[in-house]
Amino acid sequence: MFRNIKIRTKITGLIVTLVALVALAFAIFTYQVNVKAERDKLNSSITTIADQQAALLNYFFDHVATTVKFLQRSEQLKTQLATSPDSVAGVLHTIKEIYSFSEVYLTDKNGAVIVSTDAGNSKGHILSNLDKNFFDRAASSMQYSAVRKSGENYFTFGAAAIGDKIIAFKLSLDPMYKKISEISTAIYHLPTAISHLTPHT
Numbered sequence: 001m002f003r004n005i006k007i008r009t010k011i012t013g014l015i016v017t018l019v020a021l022v023a024l025a026f027a028i029f030t031y032q033v034n035v036k037a038e039r040d041k042l043n044s045s046i047t048t049i050a051d052q053q054a055a056l057l058n059y060f061f062d063h064v065a066t067t068v069k070f071l072q073r074s075e076q077l078k079t080q081l082a083t084s085p086d087s088v089a090g091v092l093h094t095i096k097e098i099y100s101f102s103e104v105y106l107t108d109k110n111g112a113v114i115v116s117t118d119a120g121n122s123k124g125h126i127l128s129n130l131d132k133n134f135f136d137r138a139a140s141s142m143q144y145s146a147v148r149k150s151g152e153n154y155f156t157f158g159a160a161a162i163g164d165k166i167i168a169f170k171l172s173l174d175p176m177y178k179k180i181s182e183i184s185t186a187i188y189h190l191p192t193a194i195s196h197l198t199p200h201t
Contacts, residue, residue, distance in 0.1 A: 053179055060176060061144075064169065067099050068142055068160045071167060078163050081106070089115050102155060103170035111135040114165065127168055130157060138166050147173060 005013075071077055080088055092104040096117045103118040111126050111134070121127055130145055137143045138159035145157040154177045159168035 053176075056179065057176060063099075064158050064171065065142055067095075068158070068167070071095070072160065072162050081163050081165055089117070092117050099169075101169045102172045105168040105170075107135065107159075107166045107168060109135060109139055109164065109166060111166070118170065127157065130159075135159065135166055138168070 088106060092115060096104045103116060105116040105127055106114045107127055108114060110132060111130055113121050113123055113125050113127055134143060134145060139161045142160045147154055147156050154173040156171050156173060157168055158171055159166050
């Protein structure tokens, strides 16, 4: 059959076949480059979002630590605590409003509430069943409790010594939890996004 075809037709067919193969190879190469670029872009976006959220967490806890250091250095607060710790309720409400804490507590070294902004933890109660070890550690450095959940709300407690008392804060983690949950959802859906970029064989 090929013997009956003219040489010119054979050469034309060969050239068309070579051009088609080159075009196909170029298309496959371009597709692979585009898929890799999309994957890199997706990974870069997720890394950037994760870095931003890590910075948000660091900022949040740095803000709490800075606030505690400021309060620990306040001579007025120390004097008021030493002379009449029961009269600092107004100060605790001010701290709560200024620094956006959920609740603020003043406890003794064992965690028994002296005064607080939280009606559910009045004088004499142990703060949200935190153990004595937490307050022992808080007497020497800033401490955070494990994350707790109440209904749909996430929170933690931070505490540090001021004089011979402990000042503790209930810190709402809801804004950060929502952000982190968005990232987790994006990462969860990452394999699906990548599968759309990958050719099916």
